[in-house]
Amino acid sequence: MSAVVTDHEHEHHDHKPSGIKRWLYTTNHKDIGTMYLVFALIMFFIGGAMAMVIRAELFQPGMQFVEPNFFNQMTTVHGLIMVFGAVMPAFTGLANWMIPMMIGAPDMALPRMNNWSFWILPFAFLILLMSLFMPGGGPSFGWTFYAPLSTTYSGDSTALFVFSVHIMGISSIMGAINVIVTIFNLRAPGMTWMKMPLFVWTWLITAFLLIMVMPVLAGVVTMVLTDKYFGTSFFDAAGGGDPVLFQHIFWFFGHPEVYIMILPAFGIVSSIVPTFARKPLFGYASMVYATSSIALLSFLVWAHHMFTTGMPVAGALFFMYCTMLIAVPTGVKVFNWVATMWRGAMTFEVPMMFALAFIVLFTIGGFSGLMLAITPADFQYHDTYFVVAHFHYVLVTGAVFSIIAAAYYWLPKWTGHMYDEKLGQWHFWCSLISVNMLFFPMHFVGLAGMPRRIPDYALQFADFNAFISIGGFLFGASQLIFVAVLVKCARGGEKATAQVWEGAEGLEWEVPSPAPYHTFETPPVIK
């Protein structure tokens, strides 16, 4: 095939509708990836604004700014938006952008479905956010919507909540199907399973988790809906149901869900660390096996969220040991990242800084997770700020930091411009310091007994909470620097080369920067 013909085809295909229609009708994986990422960023700020309301209220003891009912709506919707609106769509956006380029595919396998899975998402969140303006307010039972809080004692916004979760779930399932089909069917010739980049591997496993558990979430919200409106008694003891059953079904979804939010992050860090250490990843195969075993174990640990529901000793021990077992493959991963850096020629650009912070801070979150896994100790920690500290370390300094690292890492590939390194470093250091001011003291107030999800607290926690709130406001403000970096980089800047980073390896670094609208229409051959 001659180069002239290929070039001609490229020009022909690059015609696309202009204006809003381009984005509404697009089936291009790069366009859809961009929309997912922009959507996730907007949701990150909306969810973040709710966190600011929470921190403002908790700045001092007593009731200051909002009613308790509104406070509960803020904690609930903050959680829902950050989990389903920010972290998950951001990972799906990265998958859309990078997976076809990393495996040498021209696009996602099911482009029309790809368009659908994005475009139903804004409506899901519109429904959820609109419910806040209903009489009686939006959902206020926590993002975990435990029965009977969400059935007997909830307001009429529950129906909207249920429908919006249904739509989010359908979107995620379609996205996951697309990722799996793409990876199975569209790998370039010679791209064997064990040659796939780890980001592709981790996303493949994540997609399987999504297909296994998102339907269970859809099922449990449906049960909440029918219990509340149609007289069923899944979770109602009076009708022969059991409220504890809710927790079993919810956490059967919920625990794999937390790995859905962290496995792609492992893939991102496994891409970034070798680039900036200028060494191949240490222990590639063990990374693949570790990721798979984490995914399998994630189905056997759900009841560690429920130790205080009154479980027999045998059950508590089983879930405690299985939970602790997850530390082994996770430890393998952390070891491999550190070993990759060992004697590497390291440089510390912004993506590497965020990846390094990820390794350290995610590990702190992992350790507090181990503490929570100890059944007798969990009775002390359960539903306190210690839990809040734990899951924010794994989700903010874990998942969110990895997404930010990925954005800096691939931004030159997306826009064709280098981002402003100085501004990026400011963003990193401000975020690093403020995020630790925000979440680290939560360990202390949690151990001292401050309960979560309560708008007021005992006086002895006042100083810590004021400090935490200041950290929260600073962390929120630091993310505005990120927006400045993104806007500046999209508008212009130093031209990026195809390889962008000196140590970068992989198919995505072989296409020019910015990546053309269509890449790998003729599959590359991998040696």
Added chain:
Amino acid sequence: MALKHKPLTFKLAVTALAMFGFGFALVPLYDVFCDLTGLNGKTAATAASADAALIDISREVVIEFIARPNKEMPWVFKPEVRRMTVHPGEIHLMNYLAENPTGRMIVGQAVPSVSPGQAALYFHKIECFCFTQQQLAGGKNMLMPLQFYVDPALPSQFSTITLSYTLYDVTSAWTGDTAASSQLGE
């Protein structure tokens, strides 16, 4: 192109649908699991046979009775005695007093729970008001019987069993025959 993707897409979509079904299948599975293991303190919802095993007079077990109407249930609901000492295998009759202080007919459903949960498997009910819904007209009261025995196979570490009933107002969901209820009321 699209044809190549059809089989895998179809399989994955079926898997997703099957998992949706699995979420609902967890409901009966959970009950079966609790029945088999006696975890969660669930006692059998049907009557046990009255031909009990041998009475073990060498052993005594204390049975404690707790009865509590749910917050939205206006009935007065209490056991006749708070505790009883029994020999395993012995059949006992116990009455619960129910009184409806309101002016309207109310249907109640009692939900039992046994603590410690592992003892639930060894607590057998021959007859129980909790097997069916109970109707009571306004201003009336009644005695609700419970006939039970403790299985002699009860492991030796259990010397006290607590039987707790929570009574719920299920009038709105009641499907029973209204003629019977008016008969009972007058």
